[in-house]
Amino acid sequence: xxxxxxDENNSPVIFEYKRSQNENVINQGLFYLDWxxxxxxxxxxxxxDKLGRKAADSIDWSVPCVICVAHDxxxxxxxxVNQMQxxxxxxxxxxxxxxxxxxxxxxxxTVKPIMENGEDENGKKNSTQxxxxxxxxxxxxxxxxxxxxxxxxxxxxxxxxxxxQLKLYLAYKKVQNMG
Numbered sequence: 001x002x003x004x005x006x007d008e009n010n011s012p013v014i015f016e017y018k019r020s021q022n023e024n025v026i027n028q029g030l031f032y033l034d035w036x037x038x039x040x041x042x043x044x045x046x047x048x049d050k051l052g053r054k055a056a057d058s059i060d061w062s063v064p065c066v067i068c069v070a071h072d073x074x075x076x077x078x079x080x081v082n083q084m085q086x087x088x089x090x091x092x093x094x095x096x097x098x099x100x101x102x103x104x105x106x107x108x109x110t111v112k113p114i115m116e117n118g119e120d121e122n123g124k125k126n127s128t129q130x131x132x133x134x135x136x137x138x139x140x141x142x143x144x145x146x147x148x149x150x151x152x153x154x155x156x157x158x159x160x161x162x163x164x165q166l167k168l169y170l171a172y173k174k175v176q177n178m179g
Contacts, residue, residue: 001032004043006051010060012036012043018070026077029066029088036064063087063166073106105162132169 003015014032018025036043040061047056065087073090081088090106136147154172155161164171 001035004036004046006047006055006059007065009063010055010058012059012061012064014064014066016066016068018068025068025070026081026088026090029068030084033064033066037061065089067091069093069103078106105160129168131167132165 001014002017005013005015007013014029014036016025016029016032044056044059047059067089069091070093072092077090081090092104092106094102094104096102136144139147151163151170155163162173164173
């Protein structure tokens with residue numbers, strides 16, 4: 001894998017870089033994600049070595065992420081990523097003659113946390129709390145309209161703002177979490 005780290009939510013992140021669109025960057029990223037999930041202890045030791053025990057103890061394995069960076073992606077890549085259950089993000093880049101580099105986040109998929117042993121995304125067993133989407137389904141039309149207006153406003157604040165549907169809420173990110 002090209003780079004590995006932890007994001008601002010303490011989730012593992014794998015970066016995979018390619019120069020062209022036909023180099024199977026997504027397949028390679030998925031391979032490395034599977035490898036990482038099979039080697040959690042090795043990753044934790046690496047985190048302890050580089051960032052300390054506190055960082056290693058706070059690793060959140062529910063939503064590991066693969067960020068694929070390439071010059072371009074095909075429509076099939078985009079469709080495949082949006083059909084997958086994993087947290088895979090596509091970033092295209094453009095280099096300009098003046099030395100500038102443009103990174104563009106491409107239509108991020110909705111993320112579904114990985115659940116182990118019947119646990120919810122917070123590690124609690126058999127949570128009976130309604131999910132965000134279940135709550136949204138039963139509110140009044142006026143509240144739904146207000147909710148969607150707020151979501152539209154947040155998304156209008158910039159092209160780099162993306163929504164991320166989690167189990168209990170809808171999160172928005174602009175490079176880092178917004179409060």
